[in-house]
Amino acid sequence: MSALPEILLLSGSLRTGSTNEAVLRTAQAVAPSVQVRAVMYGGLAELPHFNPDDDTDLSLPAPVSELRTAIDSAAGILICSPEYAGTLPGSFKNLLDWTVGGTEICDKPVAWINAAAPGRGQGMEATLRAVLGYTGADIVEPACVRVPVDRGGLAEGGLVADPEVRRQLAEVLGLLAASGARTPVPEQG
Numbered sequence: 001m002s003a004l005p006e007i008l009l010l011s012g013s014l015r016t017g018s019t020n021e022a023v024l025r026t027a028q029a030v031a032p033s034v035q036v037r038a039v040m041y042g043g044l045a046e047l048p049h050f051n052p053d054d055d056t057d058l059s060l061p062a063p064v065s066e067l068r069t070a071i072d073s074a075a076g077i078l079i080c081s082p083e084y085a086g087t088l089p090g091s092f093k094n095l096l097d098w099t100v101g102g103t104e105i106c107d108k109p110v111a112w113i114n115a116a117a118p119g120r121g122q123g124m125e126a127t128l129r130a131v132l133g134y135t136g137a138d139i140v141e142p143a144c145v146r147v148p149v150d151r152g153g154l155a156e157g158g159l160v161a162d163p164e165v166r167r168q169l170a171e172v173l174g175l176l177a178a179s180g181a182r183t184p185v186p187e188q189g
Protein backbone atom coordinates (compact mmCIF):
# COMPACT_ATOMS: atom_id res chain seq x y z
CA MET A 1 0.00 0.00 0.00
CA SER A 2 1.21 3.49 -0.85
CA ALA A 3 2.01 5.80 2.07
CA LEU A 4 1.25 8.81 -0.11
CA PRO A 5 -2.12 10.54 0.22
CA GLU A 6 -4.43 9.48 -2.59
CA ILE A 7 -6.41 11.99 -4.63
CA LEU A 8 -9.22 10.62 -6.79
CA LEU A 9 -9.50 12.27 -10.22
CA LEU A 10 -13.01 12.58 -11.69
CA SER A 11 -13.44 13.67 -15.29
CA GLY A 12 -16.87 14.90 -16.36
CA SER A 13 -16.26 14.01 -20.01
CA LEU A 14 -16.72 10.66 -21.72
CA ARG A 15 -15.27 11.96 -24.99
CA THR A 16 -12.28 10.16 -26.48
CA GLY A 17 -9.46 12.71 -26.49
CA SER A 18 -11.18 14.81 -23.79
CA THR A 19 -9.35 17.98 -22.78
CA ASN A 20 -10.69 17.70 -19.23
CA GLU A 21 -9.39 14.16 -18.93
CA ALA A 22 -6.05 15.34 -20.34
CA VAL A 23 -5.83 17.97 -17.61
CA LEU A 24 -6.42 15.29 -14.98
CA ARG A 25 -3.93 12.93 -16.61
CA THR A 26 -1.40 15.76 -16.47
CA ALA A 27 -2.22 16.22 -12.78
CA GLN A 28 -1.59 12.51 -12.35
CA ALA A 29 1.79 12.88 -14.04
CA VAL A 30 2.91 15.75 -11.78
CA ALA A 31 1.46 14.28 -8.57
CA PRO A 32 4.70 12.60 -7.40
CA SER A 33 6.39 16.02 -7.33
CA VAL A 34 4.10 16.97 -4.41
CA GLN A 35 4.16 13.52 -2.77
CA VAL A 36 0.63 12.67 -3.88
CA ARG A 37 -0.74 9.56 -5.57
CA ALA A 38 -3.41 10.55 -8.06
CA VAL A 39 -5.84 7.86 -9.21
CA MET A 40 -8.04 8.29 -12.28
CA TYR A 41 -11.64 7.08 -11.90
CA GLY A 42 -12.65 5.20 -15.02
CA GLY A 43 -16.17 4.02 -14.31
CA LEU A 44 -18.33 6.96 -15.43
CA ALA A 45 -19.75 5.18 -18.49
CA GLU A 46 -20.68 2.10 -16.46
CA LEU A 47 -22.78 3.88 -13.85
CA PRO A 48 -26.51 3.14 -14.26
CA HIS A 49 -29.02 5.96 -14.32
CA PHE A 50 -29.65 7.04 -10.76
CA ASN A 51 -32.76 5.43 -9.29
CA PRO A 52 -33.54 5.80 -5.57
CA ASP A 53 -35.06 2.29 -5.65
CA ASP A 54 -31.55 0.91 -6.24
CA ASP A 55 -29.83 3.12 -3.67
CA THR A 56 -30.04 0.54 -0.90
CA ASP A 57 -27.50 -1.84 0.62
CA LEU A 58 -29.47 -4.77 -0.83
CA SER A 59 -29.60 -3.60 -4.44
CA LEU A 60 -26.72 -1.18 -4.90
CA PRO A 61 -25.30 -1.74 -8.42
CA ALA A 62 -21.66 -2.92 -8.47
CA PRO A 63 -20.35 0.17 -10.35
CA VAL A 64 -21.89 2.38 -7.66
CA SER A 65 -20.26 0.36 -4.87
CA GLU A 66 -16.95 0.70 -6.69
CA LEU A 67 -17.41 4.47 -7.01
CA ARG A 68 -18.23 4.82 -3.31
CA THR A 69 -15.24 2.67 -2.32
CA ALA A 70 -12.95 4.79 -4.50
CA ILE A 71 -14.27 7.97 -2.86
CA ASP A 72 -13.94 6.46 0.60
CA SER A 73 -10.30 5.45 0.00
CA ALA A 74 -9.27 8.89 -1.22
CA ALA A 75 -7.93 11.73 0.90
CA GLY A 76 -9.52 14.15 -1.56
CA ILE A 77 -11.19 14.49 -4.94
CA LEU A 78 -10.23 16.60 -7.94
CA ILE A 79 -12.89 17.20 -10.62
CA CYS A 80 -12.39 18.53 -14.13
CA SER A 81 -15.56 18.75 -16.22
CA PRO A 82 -16.74 20.43 -19.38
CA GLU A 83 -19.87 22.57 -19.47
CA TYR A 84 -22.76 21.21 -21.53
CA ALA A 85 -25.73 23.49 -22.25
CA GLY A 86 -24.81 25.82 -19.43
CA THR A 87 -24.42 23.17 -16.74
CA LEU A 88 -22.74 19.85 -15.90
CA PRO A 89 -22.87 16.99 -18.42
CA GLY A 90 -25.82 14.78 -17.48
CA SER A 91 -23.61 11.72 -17.05
CA PHE A 92 -21.48 13.51 -14.49
CA LYS A 93 -24.50 14.89 -12.62
CA ASN A 94 -25.67 11.27 -12.53
CA LEU A 95 -22.39 10.28 -10.83
CA LEU A 96 -22.86 13.02 -8.26
CA ASP A 97 -26.45 11.92 -7.62
CA TRP A 98 -25.12 8.48 -6.68
CA THR A 99 -22.86 10.08 -4.05
CA VAL A 100 -25.75 11.75 -2.20
CA GLY A 101 -27.09 8.55 -0.63
CA GLY A 102 -23.66 7.40 0.57
CA THR A 103 -21.69 9.04 3.37
CA GLU A 104 -18.29 8.63 1.70
CA ILE A 105 -18.13 12.13 0.23
CA CYS A 106 -19.28 13.90 3.41
CA ASP A 107 -16.48 16.19 4.68
CA LYS A 108 -14.20 14.90 1.88
CA PRO A 109 -11.98 17.69 0.52
CA VAL A 110 -13.07 18.36 -3.06
CA ALA A 111 -11.87 20.87 -5.65
CA TRP A 112 -12.41 21.44 -9.34
CA ILE A 113 -10.47 22.81 -12.26
CA ASN A 114 -12.30 24.84 -14.89
CA ALA A 115 -10.28 24.18 -18.05
CA ALA A 116 -12.66 26.12 -20.33
CA ALA A 117 -11.62 29.23 -22.21
CA PRO A 118 -11.67 32.47 -20.19
CA GLY A 119 -15.26 33.58 -19.55
CA ARG A 120 -16.68 30.09 -20.25
CA GLY A 121 -17.77 27.29 -17.96
CA GLN A 122 -19.38 29.38 -15.20
CA GLY A 123 -22.61 27.35 -15.45
CA MET A 124 -20.65 24.13 -14.90
CA GLU A 125 -18.95 25.65 -11.84
CA ALA A 126 -22.18 27.01 -10.37
CA THR A 127 -23.93 23.64 -10.71
CA LEU A 128 -20.95 21.78 -9.30
CA ARG A 129 -20.84 24.08 -6.29
CA ALA A 130 -24.59 23.67 -5.67
CA VAL A 131 -24.59 19.88 -6.04
CA LEU A 132 -21.46 19.36 -3.95
CA GLY A 133 -23.18 21.47 -1.27
CA TYR A 134 -25.97 18.90 -1.14
CA THR A 135 -23.51 16.01 -0.88
CA GLY A 136 -21.78 17.51 2.17
CA ALA A 137 -18.37 17.57 0.47
CA ASP A 138 -15.80 19.99 1.85
CA ILE A 139 -15.07 22.41 -1.02
CA VAL A 140 -11.43 23.51 -0.81
CA GLU A 141 -11.79 27.01 -2.23
CA PRO A 142 -8.10 27.85 -2.85
CA ALA A 143 -7.79 24.63 -4.86
CA CYS A 144 -10.71 25.50 -7.21
CA VAL A 145 -8.96 27.20 -10.09
CA ARG A 146 -9.32 28.22 -13.70
CA VAL A 147 -6.66 26.67 -15.89
CA PRO A 148 -7.70 27.30 -19.50
CA VAL A 149 -6.46 24.52 -21.78
CA ASP A 150 -7.54 24.18 -25.38
CA ARG A 151 -7.32 21.05 -27.50
CA GLY A 152 -4.40 22.49 -29.43
CA GLY A 153 -2.47 22.93 -26.18
CA LEU A 154 -1.96 19.22 -25.70
CA ALA A 155 1.48 17.82 -26.39
CA GLU A 156 2.32 14.48 -27.91
CA GLY A 157 1.09 11.82 -25.53
CA GLY A 158 -2.03 13.85 -24.79
CA LEU A 159 -0.73 15.70 -21.74
CA VAL A 160 -0.48 19.45 -21.13
CA ALA A 161 3.11 20.57 -21.64
CA ASP A 162 2.79 24.17 -20.38
CA PRO A 163 4.99 24.36 -17.26
CA GLU A 164 2.74 26.99 -15.63
CA VAL A 165 -0.31 24.73 -15.98
CA ARG A 166 1.65 21.81 -14.57
CA ARG A 167 2.80 23.96 -11.64
CA GLN A 168 -0.82 24.98 -10.92
CA LEU A 169 -1.99 21.37 -11.06
CA ALA A 170 0.72 20.28 -8.62
CA GLU A 171 -0.26 23.13 -6.28
CA VAL A 172 -3.94 22.10 -6.38
CA LEU A 173 -3.05 18.49 -5.55
CA GLY A 174 -0.86 19.64 -2.68
CA LEU A 175 -3.65 21.80 -1.26
CA LEU A 176 -6.15 18.95 -1.50
CA ALA A 177 -3.79 16.49 0.15
CA ALA A 178 -3.07 18.94 2.98
CA SER A 179 -6.82 19.41 3.51
CA GLY A 180 -7.32 15.64 3.56
CA ALA A 181 -4.62 15.26 6.19
CA ARG A 182 -6.54 17.69 8.41
CA THR A 183 -9.91 15.94 7.97
CA PRO A 184 -10.83 14.41 11.35
CA VAL A 185 -11.00 10.61 11.32
CA PRO A 186 -14.32 9.44 12.86
CA GLU A 187 -13.93 7.54 16.14
CA GLN A 188 -14.45 3.78 15.88
CA GLY A 189 -16.87 1.80 18.01
Ligand SMILES: Cc1cc2nc3c(=O)[nH]c(=O)nc-3n(C[C@H](O)[C@H](O)[C@H](O)COP(=O)(O)O)c2cc1C
Pocket (backbone or CB within 6 Å): 013, 014, 015, 017, 018, 019, 020, 021, 081, 082, 083, 084, 085, 086, 087, 116, 120, 121
Ligand atom coordinates in the same frame (compact mmCIF):
# COMPACT_ATOMS: atom_id res chain seq x y z
C1 LIG B 1 -23.59 19.05 -26.12
C2 LIG B 1 -22.55 20.11 -25.84
C3 LIG B 1 -22.92 21.25 -25.15
C4 LIG B 1 -21.95 22.24 -24.87
N1 LIG B 1 -22.34 23.34 -24.15
C5 LIG B 1 -21.40 24.24 -23.78
C6 LIG B 1 -21.76 25.35 -22.95
O1 LIG B 1 -22.89 25.52 -22.54
N2 LIG B 1 -20.79 26.24 -22.61
C7 LIG B 1 -19.49 26.07 -23.03
O2 LIG B 1 -18.64 26.91 -22.68
N3 LIG B 1 -19.12 25.03 -23.82
C8 LIG B 1 -20.05 24.12 -24.19
N4 LIG B 1 -19.68 23.03 -24.95
C9 LIG B 1 -18.28 22.88 -25.35
C10 LIG B 1 -17.55 21.93 -24.41
O3 LIG B 1 -17.66 22.32 -23.06
C11 LIG B 1 -16.08 21.91 -24.82
O4 LIG B 1 -15.97 21.41 -26.13
C12 LIG B 1 -15.22 21.10 -23.88
O5 LIG B 1 -13.87 21.32 -24.20
C13 LIG B 1 -15.46 19.61 -24.01
O6 LIG B 1 -14.68 18.98 -23.02
P1 LIG B 1 -13.84 17.66 -23.33
O7 LIG B 1 -12.80 18.06 -24.34
O8 LIG B 1 -13.24 17.31 -22.01
O9 LIG B 1 -14.78 16.62 -23.84
C14 LIG B 1 -20.62 22.05 -25.28
C15 LIG B 1 -20.27 20.89 -25.98
C16 LIG B 1 -21.22 19.92 -26.25
C17 LIG B 1 -20.81 18.66 -26.96
